[in-house]
């Protein structure tokens with residue numbers, strides 16, 4: 001049923017137009033924790049630059065990170081880079097399609113290995129991601145959190161049954177994921193259009209809205225998210241902007257930013273007291289609020305006057321680079337840093353996103369951070385002036 005439905009209803013996505021293990025690996029890694037609308041332009045640009053594992057293996061890390069912009073979770077880019085090197089060293093540059101060699105690749109877990117083996121290789125391998133878990137739990141009427149250990153075991157077992165019973169494992173697995181992404185959605189599922197409606201226990205019992213139960217991990221992370229405060233300076237002189245590279249580990253590792261320092265939350269609350277002495281005369285432009293998976297970062301943005309920027313340029317730290325403004329968008333920048341630049345009046349278009357998609361993607365970011373609808377995010381994005389901006 002789902003196989004036929006998928007044949008009729010599959011979205012036209014770039015990694016589906018031409019199948020290969022490499023394209024499947026790149027798209028699956030990108031799709032982890034990132035929305036499809038954001039992945040599509042980044043995927044096309046990435047694949048054009050790195051059409052095979054060899055091209056990625058040879059590339060410097062800065063180039064790889066620059067092509068990952070807009071996707072966040074940069075650790076994935078580094079793992080994919082390492083996986084490409086592994087494929088070149090151990091598999092003659094060809095991504096394997098069997099689960100066990102796939103599991104040896106850095107960053108490839110049970111789900112990604114199963115997806116490549118079944119969708120590209122046609123193997124009867126199970127897959128469980130968030131979409132599959134939701135459909136399975138509703139289909140069987142099981143009101144559990146998908147990350148409870150017993151439920152995880154149960155889900156993989158149901159997913160194995162699913163693929164064992166399939167006519168075509170590739171269509172069955174991808175169809176199930178697609179159903180979860182487009183019909184059996186977390187809120188307001190469209191049960192009237194669902195090919196599984198007649199078999200669905202949650203629909204029969206009237207429990208669709210309460211399945212699945214909230215994840216244990218998500219509840220714990222929300223409570224434990226570390227709070228960090230930073231101040232940053234946007235200093236522009238003669239068409240160049242002061243930038244610095246972050247350390248190789250920790251928050252936004254290896255990414256570029258306007259000169260910044262962390263401050264204690266108590267100092268940050270005083271605002272003016274948090275600004276380093278040599279930034280004197282800078283004007284407060286607003287704040288960027290970045291809610292990340294494990295951290296909540298508030299960045300106070302200060303603007304240097306042109307005289308102060310000239311003074312800073314003469315005596316600036318050697319860690320600072322004065323980058324032409326026209327080139328700053330090509331550096332690896334976090335989404336939060338793009339918001340900082342926006343507050344500072346510096347345009348740094350994200351090369352990973354076509355112009356038309358940027359407004360919509362920003363609205364998606366905002367709505368995800370605040371938990372409201374994309375339309376509300378769009379309205380707020382349109383209203384935004386120099387004030388607090390969520391990243």
Ligand code: SF4
Pocket residue numbers: 135138139183184185189190191194195196197198200201202203208
């Ligand atoms: S009938 Fe509704 S709840 Fe059940 S699987 Fe289909 S979309 Fe999901």
